[in-house]
Amino acid sequence: EAGVVQSPRYKIIEKKQPVAFWCNPISGHNTLYWYRQNLGQGPELLIRYENEEAVDDSQLPKDRFSAERLKGVDSTLKIQPAELGDSAVYLCATGRSSYNEQFFGPGTRLTVL
Amino acid sequence: AQRVTQPEKLLSVFKGAPVELKCNYSYSGSPELFWYVQYSRQRLQLLLRHISRESIKGFTADLNKGETSFHLKKPFAQEEDSAMYYCALSGHGGTSYGKLTFGQGTILTVHP
Numbered sequence: 401e402a403g404v405v406q407s408p409r410y411k412i413i414e415k416k417q418p419v420a421f422w423c424n425p426i427s428g429h430n431t432l433y434w435y436r437q438n439l440g441q442g443p444e445l446l447i448r449y450e451n452e453e454a455v456d457d458s459q460l461p462k463d464r465f466s467a468e469r470l471k472g473v474d475s476t477l478k479i480q481p482a483e484l485g486d487s488a489v490y491l492c493a494t495g496r497s498s499y500n501e502q503f504f505g506p507g508t509r510l511t512v513l
Numbered sequence: 514a515q516r517v518t519q520p521e522k523l524l525s526v527f528k529g530a531p532v533e534l535k536c537n538y539s540y541s542g543s544p545e546l547f548w549y550v551q552y553s554r555q556r557l558q559l560l561l562r563h564i565s566r567e568s569i570k571g572f573t574a575d576l577n578k579g580e581t582s583f584h585l586k587k588p589f590a591q592e593e594d595s596a597m598y599y600c601a602l603s604g605h606g607g608t609s610y611g612k613l614t615f616g617q618g619t620i621l622t623v624h625p
Contacts, residue, residue: 445614
């Protein structure tokens, strides 16, 4: 089966600019996660969706981050405006449900200058 | 609060030697523990989960609730085991399930 697709793979922007990441899940996967991975650290959950509902966004910095999952399939994560500290790899993962294995995408490496 | 600690950032062994990657956790309830692996230029992927009680690629991990540990072991390391390994924890119940908390990771290098 095709894996989780993320785009872009790399993004370089200047601080205060907006940026958006896109994730296409594996077909049939209802649960979708966005993680942020800082250099030398493990992934940290930002938001989790069950279908189109955000069931856990407690760790999403809502002053500048937003996410959506229209129709319960693709998802977009946005940062506006970006700060230097947002430089990281943003990972999308999907699963059939919260009780099942999470499959990770290749990630988007964001560099904020 | 959920917390996972991997005390070793780097671990080097020679081929054929035993290897143990340490993982300790903190969680007030009954957790589910996982090991994820990321090989060079590949995606993060699940290696094993404690409820499956499986041996994957020769690796095993036993949940020790008394010591709150979930160490990953392999009796004879192979060069292809070289990778980044992450220990992760998920809680049970409500919104906790599926919410993975990862450790900082251990880079395993197996020398020929």
